[in-house]
Amino acid sequence: MLAKRIIPCLDVKDGRTVKGVNFVNLRDAGDPVDFARLYSEQGADELVFLDIAASHEGRKTFVDVVSRVAEAVSIPFTVGGGIHELDDVSRMLDAGADKVSLNSAILRNPKLIDDIAAKFGSQVCVAAIDARCEEDGTWACYLNGGRIRTEYNLFDWAREAQERGAGEILFTSMDHDGVKQGFPNEALARLSDNLTIPVIASGGAGTREHFADAFRLGHADAALAASVFHFGEILIPELKAWLREQGISVRL
Amino acid sequence: MKVAVIKYNAGNICSVVNALRRVGVEPCVTDEPAVIRAADRVIFPGQGSAAPTMAYLRESGLDAVIASLTQPVLGICIGQQLLCGHSDEGMVDCLGIFPGTVVQKFTAPAGVNLKVPHMGWNSVEQLSSPLFDGLNEGDFVYFVHSYYVPASPLSIATTEYGGVRFSSAMRRGNFYATQFHPEKSGDVGERIIRNFIYLCHD
Numbered sequence: 453m454l455a456k457r458i459i460p461c462l463d464v465k466d467g468r469t470v471k472g473v474n475f476v477n478l479r480d481a482g483d484p485v486d487f488a489r490l491y492s493e494q495g496a497d498e499l500v501f502l503d504i505a506a507s508h509e510g511r512k513t514f515v516d517v518v519s520r521v522a523e524a525v526s527i528p529f530t531v532g533g534g535i536h537e538l539d540d541v542s543r544m545l546d547a548g549a550d551k552v553s554l555n556s557a558i559l560r561n562p563k564l565i566d567d568i569a570a571k572f573g574s575q576v577c578v579a580a581i582d583a584r585c586e587e588d589g590t591w592a593c594y595l596n597g598g599r600i601r602t603e604y605n606l607f608d609w610a611r612e613a614q615e616r617g618a619g620e621i622l623f624t625s626m627d628h629d630g631v632k633q634g635f636p637n638e639a640l641a642r643l644s645d646n647l648t649i650p651v652i653a654s655g656g657a658g659t660r661e662h663f664a665d666a667f668r669l670g671h672a673d674a675a676l677a678a679s680v681f682h683f684g685e686i687l688i689p690e691l692k693a694w695l696r697e698q699g700i701s702v703r704l
Numbered sequence: 705m706k707v708a709v710i711k712y713n714a715g716n717i718c719s720v721v722n723a724l725r726r727v728g729v730e731p732c733v734t735d736e737p738a739v740i741r742a743a744d745r746v747i748f749p750g751q752g753s754a755a756p757t758m759a760y761l762r763e764s765g766l767d768a769v770i771a772s773l774t775q776p777v778l779g780i781c782i783g784q785q786l787l788c789g790h791s792d793e794g795m796v797d798c799l800g801i802f803p804g805t806v807v808q809k810f811t812a813p814a815g816v817n818l819k820v821p822h823m824g825w826n827s828v829e830q831l832s833s834p835l836f837d838g839l840n841e842g843d844f845v846y847f848v849h850s851y852y853v854p855a856s857p858l859s860i861a862t863t864e865y866g867g868v869r870f871s872s873a874m875r876r877g878n879f880y881a882t883q884f885h886p887e888k889s890g891d892v893g894e895r896i897i898r899n900f901i902y903l904c905h906d
Contacts, residue, residue, distance in 0.1 A: 454865060455825040455844055492890065497825055523722050528846060528888050548718050550888065572715060573751055575821060575848045619821065648812075650819050673819060703825040703844035 455703040456667045456695070457497035457674035458688060459652065460681040462487055464533075465505045467513035485520045491681070492525040494688040497703060499525070500553065500676060503533030515547050522548020530578055541568055545576065553578040553622055556595045559602055559609070562616060569617025578652075579613035580622040581606060583639075591639060598626045606639065607646060614649050621647060622676065624654040632658025632680070640670030652676050660691050664698050705901065707731040708743035710770070713760040714750025714782055723887035727898050737769045745776050745901055748783040749887075751848070754807065755794025757782060771799055777879050778900050784874060784881035785851060793851045801879045802858050807851045810866050818866040821850040826863050828872045828884070833860035835873065835880055835899050843892045845872070845884040852883065 463470045468482035488499055501521065503514040511534055518531055531544050532553030541552050558564050558579060568577045582598050583591045583606040591606035610621050623643055625636040635656045644651040650673035653666040657677040666672045680686040692702045709720055709731045717733060724731045724747075731747070732739060740746055748770060750757065761767040770777070779787045786798050791807035798807070812818035825844040828836075847863070852870035855862045861873035863883075873882045880900065886893035 453827060454822070455827075457824050522719065523725070526723060526726065526888060526890050526894055545716070546718065548722060550716070550719070573753075575751065575823065576715075619823070645817060648817065648820055650823055673824065 453701045455497065455701050456672070457652075458495075458663070458692060458702070459498045459500055459674055459676040460487075460491050460496050460688070461500040461502065461654070461676050461678045462682075463502050463504050463678070464514060464517055465503075466507075466510045467517055470504065484517050485524050488521045488525045488529070491688065492527050495692055495704065496527065496688055497674070498527060499529040501529065501531045502553075503531065505534070515543055518544055518547035518549050532578075532580060537564070538567055538571060541572060541576070545572060551576050551578050551619070553580045555580040555582065558613065559593060559595055559604060562612065565613055565616035565618050569619075574617045574619040574649075577618045578620045578622050579610070579618035580624070580654075581610060581613075582624050582626055584626040585636070585639070594626060607643060610643055610647060614647050618649060620650045620652060620673075622652040622654050625656065629655030630679075631656060632662075634658065634662040635666040635670055635672070635675070637665055637670035640666060640672050644671035644673070650674065657686070660686060660694050663691060664695060664700060667695075667700050705729060705745065706743045707745045707747065707901065708740045709733045709747045709749060710740060710766065711735045712750070712757065712764065712766060714752035714757050716751045717749055719885070719887045720747060720749045720780065723894065723897055724901075727894060727901060729901055735764065735766060737765070740769055741773065743775065745778070746770075746773055748777060748779040748786070750780065750782045752782045753793055754782065754785055754791035754798065754851070755796045757786060758791075758794075758796045758798055761786070761799075767799055771801065774878055776900065776903055779879070779881035780887070781849060781883060781885055784871075784883050785853065787874070787879060787881050788853055791851065802853075802856075802874055802876055802881075805853050805856060805858065805871075805874075807853055809851050810868070813867045816866070820866075821848055822852070822865045823848045825889075826865060826872075826884075828861040828863055830859065830862045833873070833875055833880070834903055835860065835875070835896060837899050838895050839892060845882075845886065845889040845892055845896075847872075847884045849883060
C-alpha cells in the first residue's frame with residue numbers, strides 16, 4: 453500500500469543549516485549532509501532543502517551541498533530557493549537533486565512549469581504555494597515569501613499548475629505555518645480532492661495528531677515539517693510507529 | 705567487477721552512479737557497445753517516456769546491443785518498461801525481452817481520485833528472486849511512474865496501486881528489471897543493488 457510520506461525540511465544558508473538544530477548527537481553540526489544522513493537513518497521518506505542565501509557565492513555553495521547530499525543519502529530529495537529558470541533546474545538535477553520546488557518564479561512565469569515538465573518530466577517539478585485565507589473566505593496565493601498578494605486563488609492556481617505539468621503541490625498556509633496548531637485540513641482536503649497529483653501539507657505541525665489529521669482529514673499524500681523535527685519535539689521513528697498504530701500506511 | 709551504466713536520452717543517471725559508489729563500485733557510464741558488452745553487470749536506468757527513448761535506442765543501435773547481452777542486466781523504471789513488448793505510452797514497440805508484456809497507463813477505478821503518477825514509497829510482495837535476498841515481504845521501495853506492467857509469470861515482485869497488482873520487478877534469463885528506483889530506496893534499495901552486483905548468475 454502506498455505510504456504517506458514524512459518530509460523534514462532544512463533551511464540552508466552559505467552551505468550551512470540554519471535555525472537552531474538540537475539533536476542530541478549533533479548539537480553543533482551545521483553541515484546539511486549530516487542532517488540528511490541522520491534523517492534518512494531515522495526513516496524520513498524524503499528531504500527538502502531550501503536555499504535561503506541571498507548572495508551569488510551562497511548559491512554556488514548550495515550546489516555543492518546538493519551534490520554532497522546526493523552522494524550521501526539514498527532517499528529522494530527536493531531543493532528549492534533561487535530557482536528561476538531552466539538552467540537553474542538543470543544545475544540542481546545535475547548535482548543530484550530529484551526534484552525542484554518553485555514558488556514565486558512560476559507565479560510570475562507559469563509557462564516555466566510547462567518547460568520544466570517537457571524537458572525533465574513532471575516528477576521533477578514541485579509547485580510550492582504560499583496562501584492565506586482572506587477575510588472573505590477565499591484563499592489568495594502570495595509571492596516573495598508571503599510579502600506580495602497575487603490575484604491567484606489557491607485552488608485555481610494549483611489546478612493550473614497541475615495542468616501545466618507540475619508533479620506535486622506543496623501547500624503552505626501562511627496563517628498556520630510556524631504556529632504549531634495543525635494543518636488547514638479543510639482547505640487541504642479540498643485541494644487534494646480536486647487534483648490528480650499528490651499534495652504535500654507544509655507548515656503547522658506541532659503534535660503527532662496534526663500529522664494524522666493532515667492525512668485523514670486533509671487527504672494529504674505527504675506532510676512536511678521543520679522545527680518539530682529539528683528540535684526533537686517529534687522524533688520521526690516514534691511518529692511513524694504511532695501513525696501506523698492509527699491505521700495510517702507509513703514506511704517503517 | 706566491471707559495471708556499465710547505459711547512457712542514453714533518459715534522465716537521472718547520476719543517482720544510479722551515486723548508489724553504485726555507495727556499495728563500492730565505480731561504474732562506467734557509457735554508450736559504447738564494446739564497453740557495454742565487456743561489462744560483468746549492465747544497468748539500464750532512467751526516467752523518461754517510452755516513445756522518445758525507444759526512438760533513440762533504435763537510432764543509436766543500442767536496442768540490438770541490449771538485446772544481445774548475456775551478462776546480468778538490470779533495467780530500472782523506464783528501463784523495465786523498455787524491456788517489455790509494447791508500451792501504450794506513445795504506442796511504441798519496445799525491446800521485447802519480456803515477450804507479450806504491454807505497458808499500460810494507470811486509470812482511476814470509478815469513484816476514486818487516483819493520484820497519477822504513482823509517486824512515493826509502496827510495498828513489494830510476492831518476492832521470488834535472489835535479487836531480493838535479505839528483503840521481507842512488504843518492504844517499501846520508492847516509485848515514480850504513470851505507466852505499469854501488469855503482474856505476469858515474469859514478475860519477481862508485485863505491488864498494488866489503484867486496484868491493480870502490477871510487476872514491481874521482472875526477470876527473464878539474465879534480464880532483471882524493477883519498476884521502482886532501488887537507487888532511491890534507502891537501505892532496502894541498497895541491498896537490492898548489492899544483490900544484483902554480487903548475484904551468482906545461474
